[in-house]
Amino acid sequence: MIDPEAFVKFIDENYQFICGVPCSYFKEMLIYLETYESKNELDHFLATREDEAIALASGVALSGKPALVYMQNSGLGNIGDALTSLAQLYKLPMLILVSYRGLEPDKDFPEHSVMGDVTESLLEAMKIPYSELTVDNWEVDMKNAMKKTVEASSPVVLLVRLGVLNQ
């Protein structure tokens, strides 16, 4: 697991805004975030739905500021219009951490299996650049993905597997 303190500090140094819908794969990060005393006025907004989170981030991006979103991959099913008719259409940079449910460790959770199978092909079909967040190289992964949001002026996804941001 990535050290949640180091990860949240990194977020605080690079963002003033984070929002999303939780997943158990983000548990340790979210526990740390909840009690974290921001040095740079990081605001954490809780969204009711994943498309609401994309819209919140779009309001921040329309203000010329970086925005970070987190959600479970089940939420990819909820954000199709928020991406295609808002974040992508208006070319708004934002980084989206998406938990990669439905792989082998989730074999006893059939509710994730179909989305797990199609997560990458769905992102490809929607032309959303994506890569993975890794434990060993997370800071480089984050920096590269952040750079990509600006270069492409687009939402960019980092897929987060079991054990990367939770124990």
Next chain:
Amino acid sequence: MKGIEVIFALKNLIDENDVIVSSNGNISREVFHTLPRPQVYLRGSMGLPVPVGLGLAQANPDKRIIVITGDGNFLMGLGSIVTSAFYKPKNLKILILDNAQYYTTGGQQTVSSAINYSEFLESFKIGFSRSKKASPDLIEEDLTEFLNYDAFSALHLTIQASKENLANIPWHPEEIAEKIIARLTK
């Protein structure tokens, strides 16, 4: 009153410190053709003008963000009034123009009449919330009180269903975003 008449009544009540988020379809077109430019004209994003406004309110504490949404759009993202009421940024104003129809798509009925907006908005305890029929004699007074109230505010106005023959917004969304980002980062 027609929706465009309510929007026109905002003209003398707003200045460069105000940022309007208009919901897709007729309302965006009416705002584009009636009020100073640029504003955040949403083209799609059905159900999302309220959270776009909430994000703008968070990122721009010195600006007043006015979301103008139709009833169909508001209903599609109904959870966002709850999120907004939880954070209740005092620089966020939500104006719901309710003609009980999806007017942009041809006047199909919405289920908006199932809500008692007075009680619904009142339940959030957000400082200013009101539901009434828009009337020409009182509109300036109502909008002034709504906009100047020093707290998160929501105003629901029932309006007459009407569609003006307005030209489409000529700016591509990328251009809308560029102009707004330039306005908010200068």
